[in-house]
Amino acid sequence: MAKCDFTAWIANVWSETSSVLDRRRIMTCRDVMSFVIVPPPDNRGSLTQQEKLIDLLLRKFPGYSFRVTKLSPVGHGPDFGVYPVMNFLGPDGEMLLCTEPKSWLIAGIREACSRFMKTEALAA
Incomplete structure (x- = not known):
């Protein structure tokens, strides 16, 4: 493209x-500006943890928005699911697609989520 x-x-x-x-x-x-984060089934955590995770991601990745949910659009895995929101409405009201995010960005978000859960587990 x-x-x-x-x-x-x-x-x-x-x-x-x-x-x-x-x-x-x-x-x-x-460009993709929003991501849906799905924690692994055994690390879903509380609402407070989800808010802390979103706060961490907003600080580490400024300009992007994040939402944590328990429902995965695909099967559950042992790692965090990071799903870019790829669609947006064009000026004529038609649905258009964003450019695919770089793999290093998705990997960085996933790594930040994993580190967060490890530090939260140590603090508990």
């Missing part, structure tokens, strides 16, 4: 000469 050129977006996307395909290509260049 081509990189987003926001200067071109401002200049051309909404002009009368822009085609629908150009608008769609540029609008799909939005």
Whole structure:
């Protein structure tokens, strides 16, 4: 996928000469900004722990938002599930997809969650 050129977006996307395909290509260049975190079944913790985890993630990964839930969209594993929210509404009300997040970002979020649970277990 081509990189987003926001200067071109401002200049051309909404002009009368822009085609629908150009608008769609540029609008799909939005980065993932929100993640759903699913703890492993044996580490679901309390609401207070979930709030502390979200606070930690917000400090470590500024600009992103996080939600902790017990319900996993796929099977449960021994590690934290980190699921990017990949869709957003375009200006015409149609559902569009974000660009896929980098694997190092997802791995970093998962590692931060695991370290948090280890420190919480030691504190208890």
